[in-house]
Amino acid sequence: MTVATSFGACASQRYAGLDLRPGAAPADIQQLARVTQSGSKQAQLDLGIRLQEGRGIPVDHGKAARPFARVATDSAENRMLFVPAAGSLRSTILPIRQGTKITRSAEARARLQTLESSKTTSQERSSGAPTFIHAKTSAMIEAVDQLSRQREKLSLHDLQVAFQVKLERDEKYQGYGQLYHKRGGEPGVSVFVLPNGDLRLSIELNADQPVEQWRDELLHKGWRSFDQIRHPFIQDTFRRNETELRIEHNTSTVSNITVFGLHASQAF
Incomplete structure (x- = not known):
């Protein structure tokens, strides 16, 4: 339990590159990020979309790719369960082994492909104007x-x-x-x-x-x-x-x- 508590205390401060300390990011984004820590695939997808499209938070395709990749996998994995603080007990994250495969998300895969294609179809904006292949x-x-x-x-x-x-x-x-x-x-x-x-x-x-x-x-x-x-x-x-x-x-x-x-x- 000591290891899990230590891990949870550290992970609860940052997730998918987002700073979860009070006031460091919009409260609704922080709450969504904490829900994703419990292993919710829908929350992970929603977080990725908000990072990809800049909804309530600056666009960051690098950070968006992380939750999309978690949703897109169909292999068995450890699911992280977020346990909020209660009384004198700290919030923590407990690893729970999942033996069944997770259904792959077609939308997550498509969005990952879009992020990858945007790297090759758009060049660096050295002059402030985008240059595209299409x-x-x-x-x-x-x-x-x-x-x-x-x-x-x-x-x-x-x-x-x-x-x-x-x-x-x-x-x-x-x-x-x-x-x-x-x-x-x-x-x-x-x-x-x-x-x-x-x-x-x-x-x-x-x-x-x-x-x-x-x-x-x-x-x-x-x-x-x-x-x-x-x-x-x-x-x-x-x-x-x-x-x-x-x-x-x-x-x-x-x-x-x-x-x-x-x-x-x-x-x-």
């Missing part, structure tokens, strides 16, 4: 970014030039407002124009554009990471001024981009 992705992000920055209301021509596509009005569309879209091929661009002039842009992509690149470049361009929806599919939300951008993805690659807060000109 030029097609950069071009798409730049198009969306420039449209959101345009102070004038957008025309159909603006959208066609931005994405190098021809948009046609869907005469059969019976919904609210008007629908324009590109027929066939990638990207699948659709534009909804409401009677009040609000414009919603939707872009369907093949699963070959890395979500990590979208996140990094948007943050570099001044977008703020706002929220993530995890049901029924994963969506990351970014905002800048009145514009909101949602990235639908599978933790590795992007499948759809939706942009709200744009406005159509009378040229539509």
Whole structure:
């Protein structure tokens, strides 16, 4: 018990590179880290996601990889049980041998792969601007970014030039407002124009554009990471001024981009 208590006293001060001393990190992050010490795979996954995406704590991909790796393993291992302090007794961590295999987490593996790919697809930012291998992705992000920055209301021509596509009005569309879209091929661009002039842009992509690149470049361009929806599919939300951008993805690659807060000109 002496060994376990000593080990627990030491480990309770730091986990996955996080300082768990009072006030050294956000309280909710510290609490989540302590839960992970009990062996909770869900808590480990949640901690890794918050470190990867910078939710309530600075982004740190190196630290994020550690809990992801613990979740992804399916081999038998020692599970560490965190026992909180009670009375005069210190908090401690007790090792418990698990003889059964732990089910592998597909999401943890995918996120690990994303972290690994980000090391090879992005170079050091010596000039303050990211350089990526996926030029097609950069071009798409730049198009969306420039449209959101345009102070004038957008025309159909603006959208066609931005994405190098021809948009046609869907005469059969019976919904609210008007629908324009590109027929066939990638990207699948659709534009909804409401009677009040609000414009919603939707872009369907093949699963070959890395979500990590979208996140990094948007943050570099001044977008703020706002929220993530995890049901029924994963969506990351970014905002800048009145514009909101949602990235639908599978933790590795992007499948759809939706942009709200744009406005159509009378040229539509």
